[in-house]
Amino acid sequence: MMATPSIKEVARQxxxxxxxxxxxxxxxxxxAPATRKRVxxxxxxxxxxxxxxxxxxxxxxxxxVGLVVLDVTNPFFTSLAEGAESLAYEDDTVVMLCNSKTxxxxxxxxxxxxxxxxxxxxxxxxxxxxxxxxxxxxxxxxPVVLVDRTADRGLCSVSVDDQLGGRLAGSHLIECGxxxxxxxxxxxxxxxxxxxxxxxxxxxxxADGVELQCHEVDVMGVVEGRxxxxxxxxxxxxxxxxxxxxxxxxxxxxxxxxxxxxxLRVPRDMAIVGYDDIDFARAAAxxxxxxxxxxxxxxxxxxxxxxxxxxDAEQHRHRQVIFQPDLIVRESSDFxxxx
Amino acid sequence: MMATPSIKEVARQxxxxxxxxxxxxxxxxxxAPATRKRVxxxxxxxxxxxxxxxxxxxxxxxxxVGLVVLDVTNPFFTSLAEGAESLAYEDDTVVMLCNSKTxxxxxxxxxxxxxxxxxxxxxxxxxxxxxxxxxxxxxxxxPVVLVDRTADRGLCSVSVDDQLGGRLAGSHLIECGxxxxxxxxxxxxxxxxxxxxxxxxxxxxxADGVELQCHEVDVMGVVEGRxxxxxxxxxxxxxxxxxxxxxxxxxxxxxxxxxxxxxLRVPRDMAIVGYDDIDFARAAAxxxxxxxxxxxxxxxxxxxxxxxxxxDAEQHRHRQVIFQPDLIVRESSDFxxxx
DNA sequence: TGGACGGATTTAGACGATTCAATCGGGGCT
DNA sequence: AGCCCCGATTGAATCGTCTAAATCCGTCCA
Numbered sequence: 001m002m003a004t005p006s007i008k009e010v011a012r013q014x015x016x017x018x019x020x021x022x023x024x025x026x027x028x029x030x031x032a033p034a035t036r037k038r039v040x041x042x043x044x045x046x047x048x049x050x051x052x053x054x055x056x057x058x059x060x061x062x063x064x065v066g067l068v069v070l071d072v073t074n075p076f077f078t079s080l081a082e083g084a085e086s087l088a089y090e091d092d093t094v095v096m097l098c099n100s101k102t103x104x105x106x107x108x109x110x111x112x113x114x115x116x117x118x119x120x121x122x123x124x125x126x127x128x129x130x131x132x133x134x135x136x137x138x139x140x141x142x143p144v145v146l147v148d149r150t151a152d153r154g155l156c157s158v159s160v161d162d163q164l165g166g167r168l169a170g171s172h173l174i175e176c177g178x179x180x181x182x183x184x185x186x187x188x189x190x191x192x193x194x195x196x197x198x199x200x201x202x203x204x205x206x207a208d209g210v211e212l213q214c215h216e217v218d219v220m221g222v223v224e225g226r227x228x229x230x231x232x233x234x235x236x237x238x239x240x241x242x243x244x245x246x247x248x249x250x251x252x253x254x255x256x257x258x259x260x261x262x263x264l265r266v267p268r269d270m271a272i273v274g275y276d277d278i279d280f281a282r283a284a285a286x287x288x289x290x291x292x293x294x295x296x297x298x299x300x301x302x303x304x305x306x307x308x309x310x311x312d313a314e315q316h317r318h319r320q321v322i323f324q325p326d327l328i329v330r331e332s333s334d335f336x337x338x339x
Numbered sequence: 340m341m342a343t344p345s346i347k348e349v350a351r352q353x354x355x356x357x358x359x360x361x362x363x364x365x366x367x368x369x370x371a372p373a374t375r376k377r378v379x380x381x382x383x384x385x386x387x388x389x390x391x392x393x394x395x396x397x398x399x400x401x402x403x404v405g406l407v408v409l410d411v412t413n414p415f416f417t418s419l420a421e422g423a424e425s426l427a428y429e430d431d432t433v434v435m436l437c438n439s440k441t442x443x444x445x446x447x448x449x450x451x452x453x454x455x456x457x458x459x460x461x462x463x464x465x466x467x468x469x470x471x472x473x474x475x476x477x478x479x480x481x482p483v484v485l486v487d488r489t490a491d492r493g494l495c496s497v498s499v500d501d502q503l504g505g506r507l508a509g510s511h512l513i514e515c516g517x518x519x520x521x522x523x524x525x526x527x528x529x530x531x532x533x534x535x536x537x538x539x540x541x542x543x544x545x546a547d548g549v550e551l552q553c554h555e556v557d558v559m560g561v562v563e564g565r566x567x568x569x570x571x572x573x574x575x576x577x578x579x580x581x582x583x584x585x586x587x588x589x590x591x592x593x594x595x596x597x598x599x600x601x602x603l604r605v606p607r608d609m610a611i612v613g614y615d616d617i618d619f620a621r622a623a624a625x626x627x628x629x630x631x632x633x634x635x636x637x638x639x640x641x642x643x644x645x646x647x648x649x650x651d652a653e654q655h656r657h658r659q660v661i662f663q664p665d666l667i668v669r670e671s672s673d674f675x676x677x678x
Numbered sequence: 679t680g681g682a683c684g685g686a687t688t689t690a691g692a693c694g695a696t697t698c699a700a701t702c703g704g705g706g707c708t
Numbered sequence: 709a710g711c712c713c714c715g716a717t718t719g720a721a722t723c724g725t726c727t728a729a730a731t732c733c734g735t736c737c738a
Contacts, residue, residue: 393694
């Protein structure tokens with residue numbers, strides 16, 4: 001039951017000082033080849049594994065980045081995490097994935113833990129970007145990059161133009177001849193959702209005789225989408241919308257299921273446009289039109305901004321990067337309704 | 340640009356020694372109320388945050404548990420993580436969620452990182468439970484609990500009787516009158532998949548005139564399920580299976596989509612039984628029959644075993660906990676075929 | 679031959695929190 | 709008044725690694 005050996009035991013076994021072992025680990029070039037071999041052998045023999053906590057303590061900062069997302073089960077966020085991780089990997093840092101589940105309490109808990117761990121930085125899709133807790137974290141010196149949300153104050157952020165996304169979806173549906181359109185998303189207090197709503201509202205307002213019905217949900221998941229779908233399907237055909245724009249693809253997939261259950265055909269009876277363009281969207285029973293966000297790129301860029309800030313904190317200038325969304329038209333909305 | 344204050348500055352500001360501050364943090368009861376207040380005030384004033392790395396170094400072990408899963412996008416695993424996390428939360432420990440994506444290289448990388456961080460322990464659904472890397476980790480003293488997989492050697496594990504699950508699904512389909520049944524899953528080298536297959540094979544072998552077709556996939560996701568579904572749907576009705584048992588619900592959902600695309604009705608033309616009973620299963624266009632695994636309980640139990648082992652490493656005896664699965668029958672298989 | 683040079687290695691603190699033995703101080707008891 | 713006791717507090721050592729400065733030891737050149 002020997003404890004994990006430390007650098008000290010490696011040094012003793014190899015007949016060198018701890019400094020040399022440390023040099024071997026960090027700057028092998030300055031260690032003589034013969035010594036190098038002896039140290040390597042001792043490391044192998046003892047099964048030495050670096051103690052990250054000690055390195056971290058000494059270095060003053062850890063090699064871990066916290067990534068706090070709203071929903072790990074949403075492929076959009078896992079793609080995003082993928083992107084962040086791929087960059088981190090090259091940089092020999094670790095991403096700690098935290099799931100806030102759109103719950104401010106959980107979010108806070110995670111932020112606490114991450115701060116105690118003195119993470120290099122935090123990438124976060126915050127529930128509320130004006131959260132004082134988040135502000136305090138920044139205040140105390142942890143670099144924070146907002147993800148999928150535009151920073152207003154002095155922070156870096158990486159986001160997608162959600163209003164444009166909303167406009168793209170709206171214009172498309174209007175062009176297809178729809179005059180009663182539903183918007184589903186929530187909570188409306190979330191900036192992303194509000195922006196997408198505002199986007200479609202704007203184009204609807206600019207078109208004659210087009211009406212927009214908004215439905216708010218607490219959580220944007222499949223189950224909620226299906227429930228709303230069934231409710232809308234139950235409306236009399238006269239007043240029922242003929243198209244729906246859902247604020248994410250999970251909602252849209254659920255909505256699609258709701259249509260199937262209610263016996264409405266997609267896209268003939270109901271056109272559907274989702275958001276995010278996750279893989280499921282393409283693979284759905286009726287392939288889903290969706291506003292694509294470059295999820296992986298978002299993750300990569302956020303990590304890039306963070307690395308930039310960490311490397312040169314002094315003269316770092318916060319930047320807000322904004323990407324453009326694309327509308328991907330598939331079968332679920334591809335039906336030209338006659339006026 | 341002040342650095343984060345340490346316990347030392349808190350002590351100075353409060354006019355006490357560092358020992359007292361530490362006592363305040365760890366054993367507040369033995370600190371005099373007046374002192375307590377002064378320390379608390381200083382902490383608030385300075386915005387002190389504990390340094391986890393230092394605690395960890397001193398304590399010799401961290402308050403983090405690594406959880407390595409095969410696929411974070413699979414709700415089964417996120418439920419499982421949920422369960423593990425809920426217990427960890429009570430115990431003031433942190434769960435580090437790692438996604439191996441069914442890739443041994445990624446898995447290894449995560450194990451390396453976790454070991455360097457000297458995590459309290461690792462909960463893992465390994466790609467291959469005989470991985471020497473995993474053995475080495477255990478050898479060097481990190482407690483490991485296998486999840487959703489039964490340990491053979493000296494390890495704790497928490498799993499579900501997958502053979503029973505396979506038998507349940509098989510019996511059900513046979514009772515419904517099906518004589519040509521497909522099994523889809525993969526890779527077959529994974530124990531869980533192999534067991535489920537073996538379970539259904541056993542009951543099929545015990546029934547007269549029933550035939551089982553097995554299809555192997557690399558990854559058990561929606562996309563793969565749909566592809567297999569379309570392939571099977573394309574078979575001539577004469578030889579096409581009338582029922583399918585899928586080794587997880589993602590496959591089953593994809594398979595269901597494949598049926599819809601091909602114009603086959605579920606359950607009339609094709610009965611479907613999935614595995615895991617994730618939320619999507621109930622919410623699917625045709626509600627999915629599924630073999631339910633108590634995912635959250637699995638996570639909780641695994642964490643429990645780990646905590647047990649950590650608390651009393653000396654006289655800990657490894658245990659293999661096995662739960663029973665339940666078959667949940669829903670519409671996708673609820674059709675009594677005449678012989 | 680002596681000194682300077684330079685590469686390889688060692689030495690000696692940190693880093694921040696914890697812990698335990700040592701000390702302090704005040705109150706109560708004889 | 710003297711002493712003891714006990715709760716509260718302090719001080720110092722420790723965890724494992726890193727780094728800057730110091731040392732060592734050949735070698736080369738003047």
